[in-house]
Amino acid sequence: MRSFDFQPRTRVVFGAGVIDRLGELARELDFRRTLLVADHGLLASGHVDEAVGPLEKAGVEVFRFHDFEVNPDTRMIEAGTAFVSPLKIDSVIGLGGGSSLDCAKGINFLLTNGGRMSDYRGYGKATKPMLPMIAIPTTAGTGSEAQSYALISEAESHVKMACGDPKAAFRVALLDPALTVSQPRSITATSGFDAIAHASKPSSQPNARRCQRSFPAKRGDSSSPTTNACLTNQTISKRVGRCSWARFTPASQSRIRCLAQRTPVPIH
Numbered sequence: 001m002r003s004f005d006f007q008p009r010t011r012v013v014f015g016a017g018v019i020d021r022l023g024e025l026a027r028e029l030d031f032r033r034t035l036l037v038a039d040h041g042l043l044a045s046g047h048v049d050e051a052v053g054p055l056e057k058a059g060v061e062v063f064r065f066h067d068f069e070v071n072p073d074t075r076m077i078e079a080g081t082a083f084v085s086p087l088k089i090d091s092v093i094g095l096g097g098g099s100s101l102d103c104a105k106g107i108n109f110l111l112t113n114g115g116r117m118s119d120y121r122g123y124g125k126a127t128k129p130m131l132p133m134i135a136i137p138t139t140a141g142t143g144s145e146a147q148s149y150a151l152i153s154e155a156e157s158h159v160k161m162a163c164g165d166p167k168a169a170f171r172v173a174l175l176d177p178a179l180t181v182s183q184p185r186s187i188t189a190t191s192g193f194d195a196i197a198h199a200s201k202p203s204s205q206p207n208a209r210r211c212q213r214s215f216p217a218k219r220g221d222s223s224s225p226t227t228n229a230c231l232t233n234q235t236i237s238k239r240v241g242r243c244s245w246a247r248f249t250p251a252s253q254s255r256i257r258c259l260a261q262r263t264p265v266p267i268h
Contacts, residue, residue, distance in 0.1 A: 006087055009048045009148070009166070009169040009171075010135075010145065010146060010169055010170050010171065010172065010173050011048050011167060011171065011172045011173070012172075013025065013172050013173070013174050013175065014175040014176075014177075014187070015170060015175075015176065015177075016176060016178045017175045017176065017178055018174055018175070018176045018179070019050055019051060019054065019136065019174060019178075019179065019186065020054055021054070021174070021263065022051055022054040022055055022093075022134070022136070022174060023045050023055050023056075023057050023058025023059075023060060024058060025134060025172050025174065025264070026055055026056070026058060026060050026091070026134060027058045027059070027060065028247065029091065029130075029132050029134070029171055029172070030090070031055075031090065031091040031132070031134075032059075032060060032061065032090055033060075033061045033063070033087065033088060033089045033090050033091070034055065034060055034061070034063070034089055034090070034091040034092065034093055035064075035065060035084050035087070035089045035091070035092045035093065035104075035107070036048065036051060036052065036055075036060055036062050036063065036064050036065070036093045036095060037065050037068075037080065037092065037093065037095065037096075037100050037101075037103050037151060038051070038064070038065075038066060038094075038095040038096050038100050039066060039068065039069070039070075039097075039099060039100050039118065040066050041096070042095055042096045042100070042138065045064055047065065047095065047096075047138060047179055048066075048095065050179075051093070051095050051136060053266055055093075058194075061096070062088060063084060063087050065083055065084065065103075065107070066078050067079055067080070067083075068080065068099065068100075068103050069099070070099050071099060071151075071153050071154065071160075072099055072102060072103040072106065072152060072153070073153040073154065073155040073158075074116065074117045074118070074153070074154055075155040076103065077103065077106035077107055077109075077110060077117055078110065078116075080103060080106075080107040081107050081110040081111050081228050084111060085111065085191040086109065086143045086265055089111075089131065090132075091130060091131050091132050091133065091134075092104050092108050092131050092132075092133045092134075093133065093134045093135075093136065094133065094134070094144075094145075094170070095136045095137050095138065096136075096137070096138050096139075097137065097138060097139040097142060098137075098141070098144045098151070098191060099141030101135050101137065101142070101144035101145055101170075102144055102150040102151050102152060103150075104133060104135075104166045105144075105148075105149075105150035106150045106152050106163070107132070108130050108131055108133060108168065109126060109130070109150065109163060109165075109168065111131070112126070112129065112130045112131060113126045113127060113128045113130070117152050117154075117161060118154065118161060119163065120150075120161075120163035120164075121161040121162065121163055122162075122163070122164070123149075123164040123165065124164070124165055124166070125163070125165060126165040126167050129167060130165070130167040130168060132171045133168075133180075134170060134172045134173075134174060135170040135172070135173045135174065136172060136173075136174045136179070137173070137175065138179045138180055138207040139180065140180065145170055145173040145175075146173060147164075147169070147197075148164050148165055148166055148167075148169040149162050149163065149164035149168070150162075150163045150164070150168065174212035200242060213215045247268075
């Protein structure tokens with residue numbers, strides 16, 4: 001009989017309303033001065049206040065950083081690091097979609113290990129300990145809370161860099177489904193497409209260079225299904241007018257096409 005010893009790096013706490021336990025979980029990790037990274041959408045929705053309340057009730061001082069956008073780039077990470085450097089924080093919390101969680105990881109890399117984000121491109125480049133982190137995802141597409149990579153764009157070239165290290169894994173992933181119900185339908189749809197694309201990677205990898213074939217679209221037509229649901233073997237593509245149609249079964253191709261036609265939304 002085979003055996004295994006499985007020790008996940010990230011503790012997962014799931015349930016509607018578990019964001020109310022954030023203060024308790026933070027104190028278990030000895031958080032006292034924490035950086036809360038959340039995009040402006042989370043601020044407007046009131047979810048930032050939902051997170052800050054339990055933290056302050058538990059005696060955790062919270063510093064907020066919101067000045068970044070979808071697909072955070074190196075300038076945004078550097079701005080966040082400059083903001084938090086004099087504050088002597090001991091922890092980081094990422095609240096939001098993949099952009100918030102990746103931004104939190106990126107700031108942690110530079111704050112604790114110095115240098116530039118390009119220094120951490122690849123895996124295992126952090127030589128010093130990193131601050132403990134909690135993830136509170138509000139979408140269900142990227143899975144950033146469950147892995148140790150930050151996807152950060154180079155500001156000048158716009159090339160995306162995957163920067164990973166075991167020390168960049170979140171200590172706790174707080175999964176509260178109630179936080180997802182306020183998001184727009186478009187975000188729910190794109191998160192679903194993102195999850196499909198990630199799940200398709202293993203089966204489609206050998207066919208990464210298959211011929212370009214998809215439902216037709218005119219370049220610049222932002223309402224076309226191709227623009228809005230262009231799936232590759234790696235991720236959902238933003239390219240307009242064509243997409244690499246990775247290997248899916250006929251049934252799954254039909255399902256994806258149907259979803260795209262029913263929910264035409266731009267991919268971010």
